[in-house]
Amino acid sequence: xxxxxxxxxxxHGRCIDSALHQAETVAEANNARFTDMRRRVFTLIWQxxxxxxxxxxxDALQGEGVRAQPPTVYRALEFLVGLRLIHRxxxxxxxxxxxxxxxxxxxxxxxxRNCGRVAEAVNEDMSRAVRAAAGAVGFKIEATTIEIKGxxxxxxxx
Amino acid sequence: xxxxxxxxxxxHGRCIDSALHQAETVAEANNARFTDMRRRVFTLIWQxxxxxxxxxxxDALQGEGVRAQPPTVYRALEFLVGLRLIHRxxxxxxxxxxxxxxxxxxxxxxxxRNCGRVAEAVNEDMSRAVRAAAGAVGFKIEATTIEIKGxxxxxxxx
DNA sequence: GACGAAATGATATAATATAACACTTCAACA
DNA sequence: TGTTGAAGTGTTATATTATATCATTTCGTC
Numbered sequence: 549x550x551x552x553x554x555x556x557x558x559x560h561g562r563c564i565d566s567a568l569h570q571a572e573t574v575a576e577a578n579n580a581r582f583t584d585m586r587r588r589v590f591t592l593i594w595q596x597x598x599x600x601x602x603x604x605x606x607d608a609l610q611g612e613g614v615r616a617q618p619p620t621v622y623r624a625l626e627f628l629v630g631l632r633l634i635h636r637x638x639x640x641x642x643x644x645x646x647x648x649x650x651x652x653x654x655x656x657x658x659x660x661r662n663c664g665r666v667a668e669a670v671n672e673d674m675s676r677a678v679r680a681a682a683g684a685v686g687f688k689i690e691a692t693t694i695e696i697k698g699x700x701x702x703x704x705x706x
Numbered sequence: 707x708x709x710x711x712x713x714x715x716x717x718h719g720r721c722i723d724s725a726l727h728q729a730e731t732v733a734e735a736n737n738a739r740f741t742d743m744r745r746r747v748f749t750l751i752w753q754x755x756x757x758x759x760x761x762x763x764x765d766a767l768q769g770e771g772v773r774a775q776p777p778t779v780y781r782a783l784e785f786l787v788g789l790r791l792i793h794r795x796x797x798x799x800x801x802x803x804x805x806x807x808x809x810x811x812x813x814x815x816x817x818x819r820n821c822g823r824v825a826e827a828v829n830e831d832m833s834r835a836v837r838a839a840a841g842a843v844g845f846k847i848e849a850t851t852i853e854i855k856g857x858x859x860x861x862x863x864x
Numbered sequence: 865g866a867c868g869a870a871a872t873g874a875t876a877t878a879a880t881a882t883a884a885c886a887c888t889t890c891a892a893c894a
Numbered sequence: 895t896g897t898t899g900a901a902g903t904g905t906t907a908t909a910t911t912a913t914a915t916c917a918t919t920t921c922g923t924c
Binding site: 639658671673676682689693697700 | 707708710711797814818819825827829831832834835836838840843845846848850852853854855856857859862
């Protein structure tokens with residue numbers, strides 16, 4: 549079975565580096581400034597494969613000695629979401645790093661309630677079903693939120 | 707085309723009556739008390755086919771002369787969600803009346819950003835795709851949130 | 865270096881949600 | 895029919911999430 553969730557022992561430094569590199573590329577392609585604050589927030593989000601809330605980010609920033617206030621964090625989040633570098637998980641009021649920001653996807657999120665990890669999937673069957681259902685009733689899709697909560701493979705096994 | 711959303715000219719009184727009747731049946735079947743406060747909140751939610759927030763409900767209750775506080779509203783909402791008589795729309799922080807509370811569904815919500823109406827759909831293709839995607843990665847589903855935002859057929863036409 | 869746009873700082877406050885404890889209601893049963 | 899215990903509601907306070915507004919700083923362009 550292919551698990552969407554990363555291995556326990558994976559080299560997370562590489563996840564972060566790769567995400568940062570992609571983010572820089574995307575920002576450049578959009579003539580957007582990947583400022584220090586935005587990089588900090590983005591990096592903090594990528595510290596784990598869990599979703600993180602705005603105020604957790606704020607605490608983390610302040611822990612790093614940055615004198616930040618809520619609007620600072622929300623602005624960075626807005627910027628990153630706008631470029632699809634991160635996603636907001638509506639059912640958690642939290643944010644999650646996207647590892648395929650170029651892909652024009654209807655993303656789906658699997659959220660493990662035990663370990664807290666989130667994994668993004670792009671499932672063409674699901675996307676097609678959503679589009680078909682909308683088409684059948686004349687609904688013009690602008691955004692979709694698909695969040696699936698439960699137990700990841702690892703946690704279900706224990 | 708079958709529109710999920712109700713006709714402009716539909717008799718909304720019948721929606722409300724039918725929903726109330728179903729709700730009473732479900733509550734009874736679950737040995738749950740459909741108290742006056744719960745009925746008020748439920749009826750307020752059913753005043754329209756839009757989603758309504760907890761604080762809008764609170765205002766409406768107070769407008770009716772009920773001396774309610776936030777916990778009162780949230781408790782009623784918790785009760786109604788628990789029996790699946792209403793659903794929470796995560797991306798709106800709002801609540802919406804369910805018209806098929808008995809159905810053990812993975813519900814999908816279409817939300818029109820123009821008129822604000824919400825419609826629930828049960829699409830077996832979509833549910834199957836979600837289950838298949840989860841199964842393929844060993845994820846044990848406990849809850850799903852599928853919210854599709856855009857323009858309903860009426861609003862897209864204008 | 866001057867200018868204007870974009871980004872950030874700073875303060876205040878809005879909007880959403882829950883904890884904790886007191887009081888009331890109601891159904892079951894003695 | 896009165897008692898009792900659980901469920902429901904009242905009340906106060908506060909936690910959590912998010913945004914409006916205006917001042918200041920940064921940065922690329924000329």
